[in-house]
Every structure is written in structure tokens, then in C-alpha cells.
Amino acid sequence: MSDEDLVVSYLDSQDDKYFSIIYQRYSGKVYGKCLSFFKNDAEALDAVQDVFIKLLVNIGSFKEKSKFSTWVYAVTYNYCIDVIRKNKNLPVTDFDVKNENLDFVDEVDDHWITQIDSNTIEKVMDMMNEGDKAILLMKYMDELSIKDISGIINKTESAVKMQLKRAKSRFKLIFSKLENAF
Amino acid sequence: MENNFKKLHQERISSFEKNKSGRIESNIQGNISFFKLIGNFFELFLPNQVKTLSKFFESDNTTLRPIDDQKKPDRFPQ
Structure with missing residues (x-):
């Protein structure tokens, strides 16, 4: 059924x-x-x-x-x-993107991000904001299409692509910081 | 191709299904029963007049309202 x-x-x-x-x-x-x-x-x-x-x-x-x-x-x-x-007493605005400069971060490859071991994924995700976390989970855990994600977060497909790109860049930044810490 | 996001998700699902699923389901069932009890309570004890009145407010506005009728220019034909 x-x-x-x-x-x-x-x-x-x-x-x-x-x-x-x-x-x-x-x-x-x-x-x-x-x-x-x-x-x-x-x-x-x-x-x-x-x-x-x-x-x-x-x-x-x-x-x-x-x-x-x-x-x-x-x-x-x-x-x-x-x-x-x-x-956190933050205003409830869905999935906002922080305006930080991520231009210097190289394009993050989907294959690279899915190959990181699961413990490290957990650690990096714990350090991310909830908006980035959600969009990465939708993309890689649920394997939803850009169209489906745009329906869920109520944004255009191009806005979703931009937000996903930024979330991946922030993921990579946190990952690099964690690697350097050890 | 291996996807470690999915692997992590699968580990969490297995842990939930083994140890926690039953407990949460019975809590939810408890809540559902409570909601149904409250629903039945209102259905049984709400006075009939209130039910009739609420039906009146739910009506589909197909009848002509007096205020609309008054706006017609020809309502007092010469």
C-alpha cells in the first residue's frame, strides 16, 4: 500500500x-x-x-x-x-544565508563530501547552523532534488542552488579547521 | 557509490528501531487517545444550540443578503 x-x-x-x-x-x-x-x-x-x-x-x-x-x-x-x-531567541526566518565571504573556498565536489567518514560528518554538522544543516541533509541524506528542496524551503531553484553552494563551502571550512586542530 | 551521509542515517534508523521506536509509538498513541477523548467530550456535551449556530455560520452565502439587495439601483422601481 x-x-x-x-x-x-x-x-x-x-x-x-x-x-x-x-x-x-x-x-x-x-x-x-x-x-x-x-x-x-x-x-x-x-x-x-x-x-x-x-x-x-x-x-x-x-x-x-x-x-x-x-x-x-x-x-x-x-x-x-x-x-x-x-x-536561541532568534527570529524565525526560514533557512537564511549569512553574508560572509566564501568566495575563496573552492567549489565543493559532491563525491568528496559524501566520502568523508560518518563520525567526521557528525562532528562538522554539529558545528553548522540549522539552515545549512537542513539543506545538506536534504541533498545528501534524503537525496532530494533541487525542485523538491525548493518546495520545502519555499525558495526558487536558483536560490536553493546558491544556498547549497554556500552550505557546502561552510562545511568545507569547518572540516579544514577540524583537521588542522588535530 | 558510497554515501556516508546515508550510512550515518541508516545507523541512526537501526538504533531507533531496535531500542526506542516502541516507546515513542505508545506515547503517540496515548496522545491520540487523549485528543479523541477531548473530541468526544465536546461532541457529547456541547449544547445543541451552539451546534446549530455554528452550522448557520458555516453556510455557503448563497442566499441574498439584505445589504446587497439595498445596493441595487432599481430596488424601488418607479
Whole structure:
């Protein structure tokens, strides 16, 4: 049964068994993303719970304009970013790009970035801001297309490409600093 | 081609499914039951007058409103 069919069946019958299947399919993926944003496991688990309650409450607003998985990821990323920014007392503006000079950083190759060992990826990501983190996770963890990412963050495809380029450059800068520190 | 972002993600998914998934699911089920209880409570105890009134406000505005009728220039034909 496809995700979209499960949503329709859940909305028609209100039977929890359909939502339970959605939970089985997506809870691990949602947890994996939440763990990238929150410092500890307990916070990530609370986030999973909140995201699924948000999904449940808003499931009627899923309009099949995108794949269900893309909608789940959008809810997850937006939730994580909102919580982190509220905790930091930052204004809630989605996925902004800081105007720092990254021109001197060479173009970052996709192959290079995906070959770094997973422990180092975790360390570098922990030091990145939530906007950069989200866009890198969408690109490399979820392997979403530029079009899907632009739908999630509500920006044009060219703005997404620019933001992705900057996020990769900042990733490389932090990676180099970490390497030099050891 | 190996992708270590995906590998990291897969490790996290496995750890979640082994140890934590069941606990979180039962918490969510608890919340769903609570929401349903609240929904049933309102359905049972909300006075019928309020339900009727809310239906009135939900009506689709297809009937002619007096204020619109008054704007017609020919409403008092000579």
C-alpha cells in the first residue's frame, strides 16, 4: 500500500492502524534527522513524538502536490528549525544565508563530501547552523532534488542552488579547521 | 557509490528501531487517545444550540443578503 493510499484510508476511516504503518515507515527517518539538530537523544526522541503529532493533526492538509515523504521531511525540518531558533531567541526566518565571504573556498565536489567518514560528518554538522544543516541533509541524506528542496524551503531553484553552494563551502571550512586542530 | 551521509542515517534508523521506536509509538498513541477523548467530550456535551449556530455560520452565502439587495439601483422601481 503506498503512503498516499494510507493517508486516504486513514482520513476515510480514522483507523489508527493506518497511521501506525506510516509511523513504522517514517519514525526512524524522522529520528535520524532530529538527531542532527538536537544535542542529545532525549531531545531528539521528544522531537520525533512532536513531529508525529503535528503530522497527525495536519494530515488532512496533505494535498498530494508533492510525495508524502517530501511532506514528512518538510514538517520535520521546519519543526526542528523552529524549535532551535526559538530556544536561541532568534527570529524565525526560514533557512537564511549569512553574508560572509566564501568566495575563496573552492567549489565543493559532491563525491568528496559524501566520502568523508560518518563520525567526521557528525562532528562538522554539529558545528553548522540549522539552515545549512537542513539543506545538506536534504541533498545528501534524503537525496532530494533541487525542485523538491525548493518546495520545502519555499525558495526558487536558483536560490536553493546558491544556498547549497554556500552550505557546502561552510562545511568545507569547518572540516579544514577540524583537521588542522588535530 | 558510497554515501556516508546515508550510512550515518541508516545507523541512526537501526538504533531507533531496535531500542526506542516502541516507546515513542505508545506515547503517540496515548496522545491520540487523549485528543479523541477531548473530541468526544465536546461532541457529547456541547449544547445543541451552539451546534446549530455554528452550522448557520458555516453556510455557503448563497442566499441574498439584505445589504446587497439595498445596493441595487432599481430596488424601488418607479
